[in-house]
Amino acid sequence: MMSIVVRVKQKQIAQLISKGKRLDGRDLYEYRDIKIEQGIIEKAEGSAKVLLGKTEVMVGVKIEVGQPFLDTPNDGVLTVNAELVPLASPTFEPGPPDENSIELARVVDRGIRESKAVDLPKLCIEPGKKVFVLFVDIYVLNHDGNLIDASALAALAALKNTKIFNYEVQDGEIKIKPGYTPLQLQAHPIAITFAKINDKLVVDPWLEEEQVMDARLTITTDDQGRICAVQKGGSGFFTTKQIMEAAQIAVEKAKEIRKKLGWVT
């Protein structure tokens, strides 16, 4: 719910935005600074921490051997889960995942899955029997807005950092051999989130903007500038014009970010 302070600031935020300005000094389509650290958890097969302004998200990738799904016997399994850890915000409560953390995980999952960033058939050990299961666990450490984009970046950074132990199959048993092979990514899906405030779109909303926004729109694009995932959130609406404007900006912004981070396939 909206805090009193935010309610007071709501008018100010809306007025500034109608003049093309924002409370934190950014332009409407300006992204916050991105800082990425990889390989920070030694016990995870892959890990990364992303700072997007003051928003902080950690992702750990764990790998297990498990069974494939019945309808995809030749594919490895990718599982994305998100925890809104109570230490990250006064509004997060301990307990089972709520609709917000489930939505967050599913939107990040959709971007990775639909862009085919992870080559799932390559994670098959024995068709129909044994495959690698990739657990991508999103851990939000500090909530200052735009958790979707920060989590998508952190998940991708962690996957880029992931290595799988070498193995060979002997009589149906997996024998671990020394050394690791890096997981090769086939795409870099980048999520760009917009907030609609006072009928204007802003890119990468921070917490106070999220608290006063009417609606939210996330558009994930791949390296070829194709759209691979979309999610509208919040109890407002968008016009078709706004949607197409957002889609074009998302393609450009994602390209910029990929270039900045040196993430090219």
Add this chain to the structure above:
Amino acid sequence: MSQKTETLIDKNGLRIDGRRPDELRPIKVEVGVLSNADGSAYIEQGKNKILAAVYGPKELHPKHLALPDRMVLRCRYHMAPFSVQERKSPAPSRREIELSKVVREALEPAIFMEYYPRTAIDVFIEVLQADGGTRCASITVASLALADAGIPMRDLVAACSAGKVDDTIVLDLMDTEDKVGSADLPVAYMPNLGVVTLLQMDGILTLEEFEKAVNLAIDGCKRIYAMQKEALRAKYVSIKESEE
């Protein structure tokens, strides 16, 4: 399980169920189907069979969740265990929890929430049989149930998906097309206000294809909207006739 169909569009440009790319499945809607609910509706869209019921406005429990300036809309999208090929556990899945959220957020912009401060309205959606596009059909039928309950609304919300199968942009995907096709894009729309209240996508689309799919889905929403209005009218005509 879906079978890998060779092609989803035949040489005459028709889809696996014989539809043209821009054709909706047959739709049947009925309003006021449950006697206990304050409002209810039923939809059949192709093989989809979905019931929606509305209870409220009513007092909200626990009370601390009540909002001083507006009501709280609660929404549950749920699939019956027998609604799909392989039995679905009745416990809410992560998918159902996400869909309950996006369906609620698609309906909220239509309702004058500030008319009923401190209260709650419950929308229960039961998918009895699923064949692709259930979230859209759920929004269509839930907005009718809300109207049937007499909740003041800015407009009805109509929803329809578009997508891409075999390089063709098509309307109202059925299950096989959704699973085998290359993109699915559900849209909810308020035709009188011309605004989109739900937009999701998974798959791969270029910007041009995306624009084409959004516009096709909106076109489908407008056609569904006409059927929604007809269904509401039909209920009141039948009441009038029984009074005479």
